[in-house]
Structure formats: C-alpha cells, structure tokens
Amino acid sequence: MTLFKKIVVHTISRQSLGKLFDLAAGSRLSKHLIKPYIKLYKINQEEVRQDSQFNSLTEFFVRDICPSLRPINQEEGAVVSPVDGRIADLGFANQGKVILAKNNSYSLRELLAGLPAEEFQDGFYLNIYLSPKNYHRIHMPHEGRTIKHRFIPGQVFPVNELGVSTIKDLFAKNRRTCSIFETPEGIRFCLIKVGALGVGKIVSSFQEGQDINRGAEIGRFEFGSTVILIFQGKTFKPMENLAPGMEVTMGQKIGEIKAGD
Incomplete structure (x- = not known):
C-alpha cells in the first residue's frame, strides 16, 4: 500500500x-x-x-471574501492568523528543527533554503493547512517591513494527509516562497508559503523594503497550500488554546509579540 x-x-x-x-x-x-x-x-x-x-x-x-466576515484583531501587539485553515502542527524549533507532520522534522536551513536561519533558532512555529474549501488569500499576521523575499523552485506534491504521510521531507522539497519581515519593535518572523497540486502557483503582492499593515493582503495560492509561520527566538507568545487540529480564520488572534528574554 x-x-x-x-x-x-x-x-x-x-x-x-x-x-x-x-x-x-x-x-x-x-x-x-x-x-x-x-x-x-x-x-x-x-x-x-x-x-x-x-x-x-x-x-x-482565489475568490475574495467580505472584509466584515474576517475582522482583523486590533489589540496592541496581536499576531493574527494569515489565512483560514487547520493547524497541522505547532511548537518550538528545538535545536533548529521544526516538526511539521507525522513526527517528520525539518531543519530551518532546509526550509529557508539560504535565507538567514540562525535568528529563528528556538523560535515558535505554526503550520496551517488550507483545504480546498478554504479562502486562499494570505494576509499579514503583524505589521512590519519586508526584509527578505525569495522564491524557491521545487516539486508540487500534495500537502494533504496523503502527501505528508508518503513523501519524506515534503515541505523542504515543494515549491515555496520564504519571506522575512521585521516588526516596528525590531522583531523578525518568517512566513513560508508552500505550493502544492497542479503547478503550485504562489502569487506574492509585495516587495522587499515595503512596509505592510497587519491584515493587509500579501498574496494568494492557486490550488493546494500550506502556510508556515516561524518567529524569532522567544518573541512570540501563542494563545493558550492553540492546538493541532484547530480551525483558525484569517484575522483571528493567535498570539502576541513580546520582548525576547
């Protein structure tokens, strides 16, 4: 089988x-x-x-959605979900590795493919899977400036349960974009958009050096997708109720930025 x-x-x-x-x-x-x-x-x-x-x-x-149905949490320091989807996994990048599916670990260097990975050591990560039913536009989880943005060519394996349970190191093999942002407080986070199925088309609507508001649309997927968020060091405090299998909606508060220890 x-x-x-x-x-x-x-x-x-x-x-x-x-x-x-x-x-x-x-x-x-x-x-x-x-x-x-x-x-x-x-x-x-x-x-x-x-x-x-x-x-x-x-x-x-790639349909749009009425903004009133996805209000953006406006609390100071709040980090919101960039997409509608289901949390596949979450945790801390112990020893520079994240576990994204079926106990399959990935090094930050593999995922970021050449972008600076050291500053995300021990950082909190969140893997959100978007099913075919979901709204497939991506929004900014926290206000910040684009520091780095890179397209990484690769395969287009499906990112559903069949794909992640069958293909070893799938997320490091699939076509994706990696973007590093810096908040006004100087805290950095990385947003990885993983394409899948079909040609795995990923559209990004921002440039390096651009300041972007929380909740602003920054791109979209065309058929099949996963978003991975990784925060710098110990700068992110997740909501206590976050857990694998939980459904989240774009604009919903998932945690908050805090000063590193």
Whole structure:
C-alpha cells in the first residue's frame, strides 16, 4: 500500500500534469465545475463575493471574501492568523528543527533554503493547512517591513494527509516562497508559503523594503497550500488554546509579540 501511495503522489505531482490541470481549471468551460465544487467541499456560499461573475474554476478558487466576515484583531501587539485553515502542527524549533507532520522534522536551513536561519533558532512555529474549501488569500499576521523575499523552485506534491504521510521531507522539497519581515519593535518572523497540486502557483503582492499593515493582503495560492509561520527566538507568545487540529480564520488572534528574554 505504501508503494501504491508513492506512485499516486508522484504521478499527480508531475509537472506536465500540473500544467494541464492549470490550463483546464483556468478555462472558461471550467466555470461549470464551480457549483459541483461548492457542493463537494461544502463551501459557505454566504461568504462568496460576486459568485455569478467567476469565469473559471481558478477564479473561484482565489475568490475574495467580505472584509466584515474576517475582522482583523486590533489589540496592541496581536499576531493574527494569515489565512483560514487547520493547524497541522505547532511548537518550538528545538535545536533548529521544526516538526511539521507525522513526527517528520525539518531543519530551518532546509526550509529557508539560504535565507538567514540562525535568528529563528528556538523560535515558535505554526503550520496551517488550507483545504480546498478554504479562502486562499494570505494576509499579514503583524505589521512590519519586508526584509527578505525569495522564491524557491521545487516539486508540487500534495500537502494533504496523503502527501505528508508518503513523501519524506515534503515541505523542504515543494515549491515555496520564504519571506522575512521585521516588526516596528525590531522583531523578525518568517512566513513560508508552500505550493502544492497542479503547478503550485504562489502569487506574492509585495516587495522587499515595503512596509505592510497587519491584515493587509500579501498574496494568494492557486490550488493546494500550506502556510508556515516561524518567529524569532522567544518573541512570540501563542494563545493558550492553540492546538493541532484547530480551525483558525484569517484575522483571528493567535498570539502576541513580546520582548525576547
């Protein structure tokens, strides 16, 4: 069964199939799949804006949402969830490693692929999985300036349970972007956007050196995705109720920035 799973995962992640999938989902004919897609994934249609104007399945997938349905927590120092999704794992990067799935650990150097990793040693990390039903735009978890931003080419393995339980070191192999931000207090955090399925397209809407407000939209995914947050040292205090399996919504407070010890 394990061999069969590997064959399935490697087959659906082939670049040629990914391009074909992207082309099909972006075609005007694919708009006829929107209603079955809503039914299949039980999407809350009350949150969908202008649902009658989508010209393709891709357009629906990257749909906007009414801002009043995702209020941004305005407490001083608050860090908010950058996306809607389910917490897959969380904890501290002990000895420079994070555990992102099925006790599979990754070094910060592997994940950041050349960006400075030392300052995130022992930092708190949070892995959020976005299912096909979720809102797939990404927002700023805390106000800050973009220090580094890098696109890392790679595979497009699915990031669902099948993928992470089958492919070793999946998150370090998949196509992703790594961005390092610095808050006005001088505290840094990293946001990693991991693509999956299809061509794993990741759109970023900011540049290095740009100041960005908490809650501002900074990008989006097109089909399949995971967001990983990693905070510098001991500068993040998570909410006590955060736990694996918990559903979070964009703008919801997940913790707060605090001075390092």
